[in-house]
Amino acid sequence: MMNTSTEHYHQLARDAFMPQPGRIVEIADMTAKDRYFRVELEKPLGHRPGQFVMVSVMGVGEAPISISNGPGDDNTLEMVIRRIGRLTQVIHDLKVGDTMGIRGPYGSWFDLENFYGRDVLFVAGGLGLVPLRSLIVPVLAEADRFGKITLISGCRNPAEELYCDQLNEWTEAGLEVIRLVDCTENMPWQFGVGLVTAPIPKLKLDPGKTVAALCGPPVMYKFVIAALGARDVSYNNIYVDLERRMKCGVGKCGHCQINKIYCCQDGPVFRFSDLALLPEAL
Amino acid sequence: MSYYLATKKELIDWIQRLAAENQLYFPEKHGEASYRFNRVGPKSEIQFDRYIPTVVPPVKLLVPAREELLRFRTDAEGKTEVQPSLDTSFRVIAGVRSCDLKGISLMDLFFKDGVPDAYYLARRENTAIIGYSCNTPCDESAFCAAVDSLDHTEGADVYVTPVKEGDLLVEVKTSLGEKLTAGVDWKKCEDPEARRIGAVTARPEPFGRSFPAPLPDTMKIVADKYQSAVWEKHVKRCFSCGTCNLVCPTCYCFDVVDDLNLDAASGNRSRSWDGCMLPHFAEVSGGHNFRAEPAARQRHRVNRKFTYLPEKYEHGAVCVGCGRCGRQCTSHIDIFDIVTDLIQEGSR
């Protein structure tokens, strides 16, 4: 009875849900359960720092994964994926030359405009360093446009530290890196022990000039924000990168909803002052 | 826009004629007191008399319980071809009550927003809707008048209002509606507005249940009562079974799962209904659950209807008052009672 523009809908469906193939060109073990993947795409992602992609293996499933490389216009996508469930287990079995499905980039990002001319504090807990890296890289690239740049990176134990070599490089490049573990568990460790909140009270920072970017496990935020608040860092200048369960990445499936907002679209990067009225955010 | 006056028999004959040529769905009795939108076949009975809202709303024809999104096949060289699986077959849904019509209008809003949902929109564009107005409340669970959905007619291609015994006012509202009614020999109606007002004013007053506060106030109270003992009160009886989500005409959350065929080279990705009352809905891998407590989930569901989505879409209440969730809740926890309790909590 009807004439429909089927092709129009096919295009919409492809735009929304169809992954593009990403060929794995490099794999490296970062820890026992975290693996680094460098993927070459057919077309550049054109992402911004803090955004994520939906990664899939057809027949297994799809999951949101942060983009770890800084923005750029090449076809590269770098990710660190933790082996934790159905899909990530299969991804860990992939080899160089295999492909995975990539769609995105999705979500909000850290806008560098808000960081220029300020002291920048990064606080990363565990895997949180992965998305923050996509911001740290461009910040370091133009280090002279910022004030003091500090990174507090914490993880459970020395064996779980991510990007160790990169942290060394960054230190050499002049970034102040505070490396912490919750507990050494009798492993060799030349850096500090304690939670990521511990160094905050003693940090040399100018609260009025500081902007902070946070990413880590759900329990981390409350404490870090309280510590920053105690240092009079304005909520306007604290950015958080949140994690939620996501099934579509395009603001429909409902899993990532935080009160009235959808984390996949309104987030995952938020200015903390925008979250103040959302009791479920932290 | 055309207006007719048809008799019940004329209308039924017309529906049966449409059903013979199209996939047409109509509420059919099943079980002891329930209804289901079933495909009308030659043997089906069309009963325009009273039926309570179906177990599952007609939205199921636009967002099926399980729907394939993509289909894939990997060839011998390891190259994977992926194709969207779209359903663009034409269908007619008839006998859609105002509450469900409003549900569909809201779904239109949700699925068009942001990244448009091809699957929904393709079905929607190929679906004709014949609405049917209520003159009396369908049962004691409904509260459509309280949430402004009793007179919702938008979204229907043809809208039918019983105006007086035996006479039905048929409003043809869209060009698709014109196509559906092409060739009918019903009496033209000259004074549709007067007739409709007549039908409306003849309704009982109040029409079904109503909240103890006007709707805008009600919505504000729900928003303000984020901390309230009411959230704990009702969930004592809650099984977290998700029924209230799955039967709601404005719930559309979904899960996505892949299935591989046994050839290990082809398969599909599909989505299926999900619900925020289900315990693991907001759990992330690794085990942290952002709404681990039933009360938090209950609050989220109610707020989604009265606060969150209304704010996001700048719309009135997103609950259409069909009463399904209360009627079908295994423990008879009724969203109307929850909201009423919230309103009354402070005023006591």
Next chain:
Amino acid sequence: MKPKVAFFDFSSCEGCQLAILNCEDILLDILNLVDLVEFRMALTETAPRYDVAFVEGSIHRDEDIERILDIRARSTYLVALGACACIGNVQARSNFVAPAVNYGEIYGEEARNRVQVDPDYWDLWSHTRVRPIDAIVKVDAYLRGCPIVPREFLHLVKSLLQGTQPFFPPNAVCVDCKMNENECVLERGLTCMGPVTWGGCDSICINSGYVCDGCRGTLPHANVEAHIELMREHNIDDRDIRSRYRLFMGAEPIGRGV
């Protein structure tokens, strides 16, 4: 290399193994993907090690314990196949009666005395207690139901072939029931175990006009208090409530508790 797959059974009706033989459409395809090394119901062969062992049936006697420990030691991945293996199933109802009484009532005085006094017989026939297999050994995956759901079996097989864990959503039977647009039987004044029972069965019993009796076991988050309250509101006597909970779940904490 194809994974070596084996099937074992303890006390059961063997219906779950039959349910697998009943997957006629895909049986040959599956057999192409795995190396079936033991399946007593259909094969004569046996093997020393298994990648995946499917174990059907509940554990009753000391000799069963020895055998399940041996199977576990020889298998990489062990699947509890069906309600008997997952939750003990209907036979667990006999846990509430002393074994000697059971023997006496079914086999007569003489058998009862022998079971009670003769240590040799006690060893052999010791009907200690009906238990699911995870009371004895670690279980890697559960295929629930009496009988199992072929779709879930297939999902498990495919997941293992893909190198990942199967996933069975811990949702109530009511979810399946709604997807099937059933009229809730509570509307008809009947009671249903659906709200506390692990779904995934496609609510097949309700679809056929019956109620759910809970063959898939209780959900981890089951609100049992509310459910008992609901049954009471339906004027169901406490004795019958207990009987309902012990129909399939006598060996589960919940069945023992009510």
Next chain:
Amino acid sequence: MDLKQKTYNIDVKHVTRVEGHGRIIVSTSEGKVKEVKLSITEANRFFENFVKGMSPAEVPWIVSRICGICCVGHQLTAIKAAEDALGIQVSPQTILLRKLLTESQFLQSHVLHVYFLAVPDFMGVKSVLPLARTHPEVVKRALRLKKLANDYTTVFGGRMLHPMASTLKGWRKLPDLDEIAALRKRVQEAIPDIQETLKVVKTLKIPPYERETEYVSLKHPDEYALYDGDIYSSDTKSSVPVDNYLDVTNEFTVAHSTTKWSKWHRDSYFTGALARVNNNFDQLQPEAKQAAEDLGFKAPCYNPYMNNVAQIIEVVHCAYHSARMLDEVLGSGLKEEDISYEVKAGRGIGSCEVPRGILFHDYTFDENGRCIAGNAIIPTSQNINNVEQDMKAFVPQMLPSMSQEELTLHMEMLLRAYDPCISCSVHMLDVEFVD
């Protein structure tokens, strides 16, 4: 080989390709048989005791779990017993539907048994798996027939195992007429597969062994008795009513085993396909009689290995008879019936033929409709005695000509020919044999 040296110690611990756990022990010394024993190593499940407290509708649903293969039979027999206890009359429509359900189960069980459990023996392979490679057409045909039988049960029962659609007095949800019509068509289309099956069975080399015994089955004046009838003995050529079942089964304990065994007019009796075909040959569908003739089956037949042939004769019978019943349903349609009933105190006994023989269920309910006593006697517990008698006769007869391997295989085949359904051993204790 010198017969005198034949000293065999055969101990098949887990007999395979039977349902449930059985063990065969044979020991011979210098050409003489010392011992032949059959043991059941299945753990007890005490069904009869734990059904206590259940309602009349729950009992059949739960005792279905006695056996996966015979679940339909257990259910229907228990339903009949409960109806007998409550004084419920059932409509002709319900009886017709129950007969359809019954025959679906005969088809499923016989096809499974013949193709999956017995044919490999006759073809000299260890299982049906190698046949999938060497004789794919045979295996595919077996799967097709099995699927038809399963779908058939699903249409009438709601699912193929432990069906829940039928209950006391009738159907909770009537089967769908469109599905019945589709099924009718498929039954027709399966005829070539059944013909091919007959050809396969015809080529099987059945061991030439005979031992006449008492054949016991249900008998009905009007039809080949499967769903209903009186208990008939080939020894007396007469029937007794089902209510007297205890006089038939005469369960007794033997010294070397606490398994309850059965005997009626002589040491042991045979129940199952062979007994039914022997006793009720004249009432088979004409096509089945023709099949019997083609297969060289003459009633009465005293070779227990021929039980497999009798099963195939029944497959033909059930296929044609089902087709006729399906036509009847399609002709008359189905109407909703009131299936409510009053509970009251009473005892009831039900009996049906199931693929392996006669099944009896016996329940007593109190005035609140709670079960207070139960008893179930399954075919295998009736047959087991006869199997052992057969083995005892077979071993000395064949010992001179068979190697230990051959003898072992033939003993297993003999046990499998009976198609024992040991998991349903509601009435069996473990037996241990002393060397």
